Amino acid sequence: MSTIKRVTVRHAPRSIWGHLAEREKTLPLVTPLDVYPEYQDTRGSWFWDSRMAVVEIETDDGVVGQGWCEDGVGAISLVIDNHLSRLVLGSEASDVEGLWDRMYRASLPYGRKGIALQAISAIDIALWDNLGRAAGKPVYELLGGPVHPSIPVYASALHPVGHDKVAQEARAYVAEGYEGMKMRFPFGPGDGVRGMAENEAHVANVRDAVGPDIEIMADAYMGWNFNYAKKMCNRLEKYNMAWIEEPFVPDDLNSYAKLRQETSIPISGGEHEYTKYGFLNIIEKEAMDIIQPDLRRCGGFTEGRKISALAQAAGISVIPHAYGMTHIHFALADAAIPMIEYFPLPAWADLPDSEMEPIFIGEPKPSNGRIAIDPLPGLGVTVNEAIFD
Ligand SMILES: [Mg+2]
Known part of the structure; x- marks a missing residue:
């Protein structure tokens, strides 16, 4: 006590x-x-x-x-x-x-x-x-884990920065051992049919670069509307995508639910949703195939466990939004979580000067497409004092 x-x-x-x-x-x-x-x-x-x-x-x-x-x-x-x-x-x-x-x-x-x-x-x-x-x-032990010794991570980057650069970046992730990777869609309804063709070309480029045996997915970051998404999904069916993420603003669950009826591509979302009540609404509306809660938004571990339990009972996968010790511990203790997200620095990019000082002392990096951690007390990291003003 x-x-x-x-x-x-x-x-x-x-x-x-x-x-x-x-x-x-x-x-x-x-x-x-x-x-x-x-x-x-x-x-x-x-x-x-x-x-x-x-x-x-x-x-x-x-x-x-x-x-x-x-x-x-x-x-x-x-x-x-x-x-x-x-x-x-x-x-x-x-x-x-x-x-x-x-x-x-x-x-x-x-x-x-x-x-x-x-x-x-x-x-x-x-x-x-x-x-x-x-x-x-470790927190994962307090949560009842570990249910598995390590967790797959997927590479989340692949901005549409040019055909060859993107293909090279995608192949580099395969070589580093990632079995899944997520790209960003360049365009939405404000960019017309030309934008649709470029969205498709971006997905086709990544699929060509990695071959058939790597999971590929793409994030629309709330930038589409229903008719646009319906047309885009028609174009993208043939690329065997693992999911399309956040096609609509988080409150537009009717569009999410309708889109799921229109396409075989799994639809994900939820990084901007909060509490078990918010996620129950998603689940009851059958609006998503995969939910992506972020424990730093949706209510921490205490609420995250309940959100995951709701999803598990409804046959929905939980793939938390973004990397971090919170999600590593969460995933280690939860059989409903098949992988987590990681933001690698693409080979073509430089680390911004403002990011040279690490935020966390002791935060582990994935290797060979997986993350495992030592059984340190608590979350196992401390915030670097040097980052404060
Ligand atoms: Mg996202």
């Missing part, structure tokens, strides 16, 4: 998604604002500054747990300092269920999704890290 005596949140001017977020500000890819010509060229024209919030929870035995979430607009510390911390301070650290439910209920008038849930997620992750450190056990 240990009591929470300190909850602090600090802001770091770094993207929780690593180098990808910085690079994607200028790389070609379709986005939800693609229908507006002034925002068509780059995501950086509308995207927020890449920043993160780091939460620390210290218990009266001196154990410190860390959690984190995205914090592009700087609102996480307001939510935690002005409200959530007083629900947590003085409580038993092991009461993860009760604390989650109190935070969720107390934040309902301004919460349920978005920033409030990201703040709850960061606190929940810090609680689990604290519990693991206090017990001297």
